[in-house]
Amino acid sequence: MSGYLFSRLLQTLVTLFVMSVLVFGGLHMVGNPVDVLLSPTATPAERLEVIRSFGLDQPVWVQYGIFLRNALSGDLGNSFVYNQPALHLILQRMPATLELAAAALVMALALGLPLGIYAGLRPNGGLAKAIMAFSILGFSLPTFWIGLVMIMVFAVQLGWLPSSGRGDTVDVFGVPLSLFTLDGLAHIALPAFNLALFKISLVIRITRAGVLETLQLDFVRFARAKGLPEARIVLVHVLKNTLIPLITVIGLELGSLIAFAVVTETIFAWPGMGKLIIDSIAVLDRPVILAYLMITVVMFSVINLAVDILYSIVDPRVRLEGN
Amino acid sequence: MADPVLSVQDLTTSFRVDGQWRSVVRNASFDIGPKETVAVVGESGSGKSVTAMSIMRLLPPGNARCTGRIAFEGEDLLAGPLDRMQAIRGNRIGMIFQEPMTSLNPVLKIGSQITEVLRQHRGLDGAEAEAEAVRLLDRVRIPSAKQRLGEYPMNFSGGMRQRVVIAIALACSPKLLIADEPTTALDVTIQAQILELIKTLQEEEGMSVLFITHDMGVVAEISDRTVVMYRGEVVEKATTEAIFREARHPYSRALLSAVPQLGAMAGQDRPLRFPRVDMATGEIAPPPPTADTVRADAPPVLKVENLVTRFPVRKGLLRRVVGRIHAVEDISFELRQGETLSLVGESGCGKSTTGRSLIRLEEPSGGTVGMDGHDVRGAGHSELTKIRRDVQMIFQDPFESLNPRIRIGEAIAEPMIVHGLVSHREAPARVADLLERVGLSGEMMQRFPHEFSGGQRQRICIARALALEPKLIVADESVSALDVSVKAQVINLMLDLQENYGLGYLFISHDMAVVERISHRVAVMYLGEIVEIGPRAAVFETPRHPYTRKLIAAVPVADPSRRRRRVVAGDEIRSPYRPADYVAPKRLYREVGEGHFVQIHESEAAA
Numbered sequence: 023m024s025g026y027l028f029s030r031l032l033q034t035l036v037t038l039f040v041m042s043v044l045v046f047g048g049l050h051m052v053g054n055p056v057d058v059l060l061s062p063t064a065t066p067a068e069r070l071e072v073i074r075s076f077g078l079d080q081p082v083w084v085q086y087g088i089f090l091r092n093a094l095s096g097d098l099g100n101s102f103v104y105n106q107p108a109l110h111l112i113l114q115r116m117p118a119t120l121e122l123a124a125a126a127l128v129m130a131l132a133l134g135l136p137l138g139i140y141a142g143l144r145p146n147g148g149l150a151k152a153i154m155a156f157s158i159l160g161f162s163l164p165t166f167w168i169g170l171v172m173i174m175v176f177a178v179q180l181g182w183l184p185s186s187g188r189g190d191t192v193d194v195f196g197v198p199l200s201l202f203t204l205d206g207l208a209h210i211a212l213p214a215f216n217l218a219l220f221k222i223s224l225v226i227r228i229t230r231a232g233v234l235e236t237l238q239l240d241f242v243r244f245a246r247a248k249g250l251p252e253a254r255i256v257l258v259h260v261l262k263n264t265l266i267p268l269i270t271v272i273g274l275e276l277g278s279l280i281a282f283a284v285v286t287e288t289i290f291a292w293p294g295m296g297k298l299i300i301d302s303i304a305v306l307d308r309p310v311i312l313a314y315l316m317i318t319v320v321m322f323s324v325i326n327l328a329v330d331i332l333y334s335i336v337d338p339r340v341r342l343e344g345n
Numbered sequence: 346m347a348d349p350v351l352s353v354q355d356l357t358t359s360f361r362v363d364g365q366w367r368s369v370v371r372n373a374s375f376d377i378g379p380k381e382t383v384a385v386v387g388e389s390g391s392g393k394s395v396t397a398m399s400i401m402r403l404l405p406p407g408n409a410r411c412t413g414r415i416a417f418e419g420e421d422l423l424a425g426p427l428d429r430m431q432a433i434r435g436n437r438i439g440m441i442f443q444e445p446m447t448s449l450n451p452v453l454k455i456g457s458q459i460t461e462v463l464r465q466h467r468g469l470d471g472a473e474a475e476a477e478a479v480r481l482l483d484r485v486r487i488p489s490a491k492q493r494l495g496e497y498p499m500n501f502s503g504g505m506r507q508r509v510v511i512a513i514a515l516a517c518s519p520k521l522l523i524a525d526e527p528t529t530a531l532d533v534t535i536q537a538q539i540l541e542l543i544k545t546l547q548e549e550e551g552m553s554v555l556f557i558t559h560d561m562g563v564v565a566e567i568s569d570r571t572v573v574m575y576r577g578e579v580v581e582k583a584t585t586e587a588i589f590r591e592a593r594h595p596y597s598r599a600l601l602s603a604v605p606q607l608g609a610m611a612g613q614d615r616p617l618r619f620p621r622v623d624m625a626t627g628e629i630a631p632p633p634p635t636a637d638t639v640r641a642d643a644p645p646v647l648k649v650e651n652l653v654t655r656f657p658v659r660k661g662l663l664r665r666v667v668g669r670i671h672a673v674e675d676i677s678f679e680l681r682q683g684e685t686l687s688l689v690g691e692s693g694c695g696k697s698t699t700g701r702s703l704i705r706l707e708e709p710s711g712g713t714v715g716m717d718g719h720d721v722r723g724a725g726h727s728e729l730t731k732i733r734r735d736v737q738m739i740f741q742d743p744f745e746s747l748n749p750r751i752r753i754g755e756a757i758a759e760p761m762i763v764h765g766l767v768s769h770r771e772a773p774a775r776v777a778d779l780l781e782r783v784g785l786s787g788e789m790m791q792r793f794p795h796e797f798s799g800g801q802r803q804r805i806c807i808a809r810a811l812a813l814e815p816k817l818i819v820a821d822e823s824v825s826a827l828d829v830s831v832k833a834q835v836i837n838l839m840l841d842l843q844e845n846y847g848l849g850y851l852f853i854s855h856d857m858a859v860v861e862r863i864s865h866r867v868a869v870m871y872l873g874e875i876v877e878i879g880p881r882a883a884v885f886e887t888p889r890h891p892y893t894r895k896l897i898a899a900v901p902v903a904d905p906s907r908r909r910r911r912v913v914a915g916d917e918i919r920s921p922y923r924p925a926d927y928v929a930p931k932r933l934y935r936e937v938g939e940g941h942f943v944q945i946h947e948s949e950a951a952a
Contacts, residue, residue, distance in 0.1 A: 240447035246403055247442075248462050248513060249435030258461075262452045337452055338497040 027327075034323040041319055045312055046089065050082045055102050055306035076102060089312070098316065099309030103302070108313035112295060116317075117197045118188060119287070119294035123279040125201065125214035127272070130221035137222075138229025139264075143256065145234060153226060160223030169216045169289040176212060184209050186291035213290040217283055221275055228271055232264030239263075266337050273329030277322045348419075349376035350521055350553045351400070355413035358392070358399045366410065369395050373413075373579045375572045377521065382547065382554040384568035384585070386561065386600070388828040389799075392577040393557045397523050400555075401440055402430050418520060436466040439514030443526035445507035449498040455509055456494030462516045481512040485542060503692075504535035511542065518550055525557045532691040532855060537899040540567055559829060561604040562858070562901030565589060566908060573597045585905045598622060602629050603833040605858035607885075607900045614882060616685060616863050618840050619833035632837075636844050638683030639865055645679040646717050646816050646849050647703070647736075652676050653711035653929075654695075654702045658922065671921045672698040674873035674929050675712070682816060683843060685850040687860040687881075689896070690870035693920065696853045699870070700819040703851070704736045705729065717816060734764055737810035741822035743802035747794040754790025757809045764813060779808040784838060800831035804838065811842065817849040825856060836863055857900045861885050866940070869893045872921045874932060879941030889943040 056073055064072075073079050077088060092099060098109045141150040177185035189209030191198035200206025236242060237260060245255045284296035295314065302310040334340045358370040370392040377383045385393045398404050399411045402422060415422040417438065422430070434440070442448050449458060459481060460474040469477055475494065482490035485508040498506055507527060514522060524543065528536040544567065547554055556568055564571055564585060571588045573581040573596065581594040592598045599622035610617060618632035654673040657666040672695045680686045688696040701707045703714055705721060714721040716732050724732055740746045747756055757779055758772040767775050777787025783804040794802060803823065810818055820839070824832045836859065842848055854860050860867060861881065868878040869892065877890040888894045902908070923929075934942040 240442060240444055241450040243403060244440075244442055244448045244510070244513075245450070247401055247434050247440040248465075249431045249433065250461060250465055251431060254461065254465075259450050259453070263450070266452075339451060339499050 030323070030327055034320065037323070038316055038319050041315060042089070042093075042312060043086070045315055046082070046086050046308075049306060049308050049311065053306055054078070055308065058305045059102060093316075098313040101302075101310045102307045103305055103310075108307075108309040109317075111298065111310060112314055112317060115293060115295045115298050117199060118292060119280055119283055119296065121199055121201055122210065122214055122217060122283060122287070122292060122294060123276065125210050126218035126221060126279055127276055129214060129218035130225050130275075131272075133218075134222045134225025135229055138226040139233055139256065139261070141226065142230040142233025142237070142264075145230070154230070157223035157226045160219045160226075163219075165216060165220065165285050166289055168219060169213075169286060172212050172216055173289070183212050185212065188293060213286050213292050216290070217279065217286045221272075221279070224271065224275065225268065228268050229264055232267055233260055236260045236263045262336065266333070269329055269332050269336065273325050273332075277318075277325050280321060281318045347379055349378050349416075350381075350418060351377040351555070352416040353396070353400065353413070354416070356396065356399060356411065356415060357413055358395050358404070358409060358411045360404075361408045361410075369577055370399065371577045373574070373577075375579060375582055377553045377555055379553060380547070380551050381570065382556055382568045383570045383572060384556045384558060384564040385572045385574060386558055386564050387574035388559055388600075388830060390576065391574040393574050394525055396574070397440070397525050397555065397557055400523065401434055401438065402427060432466075435462050435514070435519075436517045437519050438521045438523060439517070439519040440523045441507070441510050441514050441525065441527045443529050445503050445510055445530065448510050449506055451498055453497075454494065455496055455498065455501070459494075459509070459513055459516065462513055466517045477516075481516055482509070484515075484546070485509070485512045487512075502535075503531055504538060507531065507535075507539055508542065511539075511546070515546060515550065515552075519552060521553045521555065522547070523555045523557070526559070527556075528563065529558070529560070533857065534691065534895060534899040536563075536901070540901070543567070560901065561601060561829070562606075562903040565903045565905045566901040573600065589903070589905050595622070598629065600829060601903075603830045604903050605833075605856070605862050606903045607858045607861060607897065608902070609858075610861045610881070611886060616840055616843075616865065616881075618837045619862070621837075635840060638843050638847060640682040640684075640847065643682055644718075645681045647680040647851070648715035649679070649703070649712070650677045650715075651712035652699065652702060652709055652714060654698050654707055655710045666925050668922055668924045669927070671695075671873045671923050671927075671929060672707075673702060673709070674921070675932060676868075676870075676873075676875045677712075678868055678875065678878060680817065680849050680851060682849050683847040684865045685843065685852050685863055686866045686868060687852040687854060687864040688868050688870055689854055689857060689860050691855060691896075694870040695873040695921065696855075696870050697821050698873075700738065700821050700851060700853050703819065704733050704738075706738075730764075734813045735816045736819060737813060737815040737817075738819045738821060739803070739806050739810050739823040741825055743799050743806055743826065744794075746806055747802060749794050752791055752793055753797075753805050756794075757790070757805070757812055760809065761812045766813065775812075776808075779812055780805075782811065782842070783808045784834075798831075800827055800835060803827060803831075803835055807835075807838065807842070811846075814846075815848070817851065819851045819853065821853045822855070823852075824859060825854065832859070839863065857896060869896065872919060874944065876944045877942070879938065883938050883941040887938070887941075889937050889941075 056069065056076070056078065060069060060072060077085055080088070089099065097107070100106060101108050101111055104111060137153050141153045144150050173185045176183045187209060188200045189205040190203040191200050191206055192202050194202065200210050242255060242259060245259050283294060284300055286292065287294045287296040288300070299311065299314045302314070353376070354374045356370055356373045357368055359366040359368045373392070373396055375383065385396060387393045395404070400415055400422065402411070404411070406427065411423055413423065417433070422433070449455070456475065456478055459478040460469070463469040463474040463477050478494055479490045482493065487493060487505060487508055501509065522543075527543070528539050531539060540563065543554065556563075558564060568585050571583065571585045572579055573588065573594065575596045581588065581592065581597045588597060589601065592601060602620050602622050615635045615637060617635060620632050621630045622628070623630070652673055653675055656670040656672060658668045658670065659665065660667045674695070676699065678686060688699060690696050698707055702709045703716070703721065709722060717735055719728060719732050721729070721732055747753065754773065754776050757776045758767070761767045761775065762769060762772060773790065776790050780787050780789060785801065785804055785808070794805070797805065824835050827835060839850065840863070843850065850863075852860065852863055864881045866879065867881050867884040868875045869884065869890065870876070871892045877884060877888065877893045884893065885897065888897055933945050935945045937943050
């Protein structure tokens with residue numbers, strides 16, 4: 023197990039390094055942030071001063087060397103725009119995004135699992151077909167369009183739910199969260215559902231396929247021959263086997279929920295990381311982009327690790343080993 | 346006879362296929378008396394498993410329909426709601442299935458899979474249920490039962506899993522046990538253990554057994570009465586002795602004559618075809634004598650010396666080799682043109698790896714393989730291609746060894762075109778010729794594999810192997826997956842081809858009776874080593890190595906009058922895993938007869 027963790031850590035470090043080289047080189051080729059940030063009326067002297075203060079007068083490999091040295095001591099540089107530590111900027115926005123992603127994930131599982139199990143048990147029933155039709159819609163309708171329609175219906179016409187912002191937050195261990203106030207819950211409902219819709223469809227499909235497949239297996243027939251009640255066969259024998267593929271997919275999807283909630287955050291004006299990164303890319307704010315991507319890499323690694331560990335708990339045939 | 350425990354009357358089971366009801370079992374009737382064992386025997390598609398599933402009402406309600414009457418202890422199982430079956434299944438009727446590897450849920454602990462039955466039917470709870478589970482595992486002879494409750498099925502071997510399944514089926518002392526091919530997937534020594542176990546438990550519990558099998562040997566061994574099924578109908582039912590002595594229905598006779606019987610070859614010095622039976626009249630035509638095909642004058646076509654194939658087992662961060670699977674360990678043998686050498690042994694003994702190592706489908710770790718004068722291990726790419734042309738393989742599963750999306754004509758032509766034997770234009774004529782040689786017709790070449798039955802597919806695989814005019818065919822369990830009568834036909838075909846083309850066969854099999862029928866010489870493998878090798882008659886009639894004797898003793902004898910109570914050793918098949926620093930001892934052989942060698946123990950060698 024410790025060998026496994028160590029090899030995982032090593033992999034993450036290599037990924038971080040490769041990613042930072044690519045992003046550094048890529049951004050260098052795309053353009054000069056000074057051109058974007060500086061007003062056209064600035065004098066050449068001012069311009070040189072800014073370039074010098076950002077360290078952009080050095081050759082790119084020297085810039086990268088400086089970045090690497092600072093990164094190793096935990097400093098990912100200051101934002102060109104906000105002149106604040108990039109890491110600090112991102113961590114400030116992170117709770118909002120994590121909260122949104124978590125709410126979406128819970129919705130995806132709470133709705134997707136039961137619907138998927140039902141559709142798997144009665145694949146030819148009318149309700150099952152309706153569920154599958156819904157999941158096709160969930161897959162194919164663009165997120166932004168559904169978001170807009172939801173705002174139109176629930177916020178504008180019915181007036182039931184607010185359409186933007188986080189609402190009231192309370193500090194939990196110093197982190198502001200919306201989930202624990204009524205107003206906050208009302209604010210998170212629409213964006214979370216919007217974000218969850220695709221995942222619900224995904225969970226339904228995977229669960230249905232898993233249930234259908236597992237029902238054909240010999241041990242289910244044997245469980246019936248043992249005289250077990252149908253509820254136990256489905257909820258214990260079938261479900262536990264169905265969870266195995268589900269965990270893998272959910273793990274990957276959780277990562278993408280956190281890292282790429284950009285569209286939903288933009289539509290519902292949710293003050294999360296997604297909006298920050300889009301703005302930063304527009305102005306080539308290299309330290310923020312780099313810091314954001316590094317955090318994403320670490321997050322994906324941690325999620326994958328959690329998935330692997332969960333996997334080995336659910337499926338005893340899986341053993342964790344370094345390779 | 347006392348009132349039957351189970352009485353099946355006019356059972357007809359139909360399945361809905363494309364909106365139409367098709368009957369799979371028609372008007373089946375039979376009884377099972379108290380403490381009686383009734384075997385239902387038949388080949389695939391005979392409806393024997395469907396009958397069992399109908400009794401338990403395990404068929405999908407929407408797509409299957411049963412009519413007739415199934416009276417279990419007087420009550421009709423087919424009448425009344427399906428829910429009522431829950432109290433009967435696993436409680437008053439226990440059931441075991443064929444595949445022990447898949448009958449248990451892989452992600453639940455063994456303990457919970459046993460206790461759930463006890464909770465359901467016997468109202469036991471917590472510690473009580475656990476204590477009972479330990480007692481049940483003890484009863485099916487699983488050592489250190491208490492610790493094993495917390496383990497998952499993957500920690501159990503096939504035989505051990507089948508014991509667990511039996512423990513579950515018998516947890517509530519059922520009046521009737523339905524066993525659907527319970528030993529078919531097991532090795533022969535393990536099969537003997539499980540059959541003994543079922544017999545013993547049956548006596549202890551006083552229950553009746555419905556035993557479904559395709560294996561006449563098992564039938565003779567275990568059942569009091571036998572029901573023969575053919576294409577969904579019961580064609581004959583009688584006491585087992587009567588069936589074996591004087592079967593009335595032609596199909597029963599055909600089935601019996603196709604059963605390879607161990608010991609049937611006594612006095613024969615060559616392989617022997619199976620007799621052909623006329624399905625309409627039941628007339629048995631004696632097999633034509635087999636020609637002497639062995640080219641004893643020519644040098645052997647295959648010469649294997651000290652072949653070793655090991656697989657490293659790596660662990661840890663640096664992937665250090667911590668041990669090796671000694672799959673093939675220091676084996677030597679020769680094979681002449683027109684000769685059949687059988688490699689026989691149980692799962693994991695290295696017989697398949699040996700076959701694959703010959704043409705470097707697995708890379709050997711040591712020794713030499715000489716194929717028609719070529720050194721296989723030293724061969725470069727082009728020489729290896731040439732060697733592989735001379736050695737063709739036929740595998741066990743005819744369903745998996747043909748690409749489902751390639752027409753069989755193409756599949757057979759491909760190797761000839763690759764090796765430049767024929768042009769694209771000439772290929773169809775050659776393919777048609779090959780198909781006819783294996784008893785199919787040339788017009789079939791446009792069809793896809795799924796349009797053929799298992800036996801036909803195996804013929805196609807043989808045609809494909811013949812396409813390159815090989816000198817040697819490695820047949821890896823090639824007839825194991827086939828039904829008895831189809832198996833007999835394919836073996837007859839292989840013997841015909843040997844006569845016509847002087848083929849050498851390396852016949853890899855676990856089935857002792859088939860091996861006895863087809864071989865000139867036999868090598869018995871155990872844990873990667875050959876423990877005994879010699880002429881077929883010598884090995885089967887005067888086996889010298891204890892393992893050979895054990896293997897032969899474990900084979901069920903298809904003759905109820907020779908039924909015997911066996912003393913079966915309860916040991917498991919051992920694994921050829923060895924630590925990295927293990928040095929394999931040099932094995933010595935003693936010649937006990939002409940060409941008959943037996944591995945001897947070191948202590949004997951010193952003496």
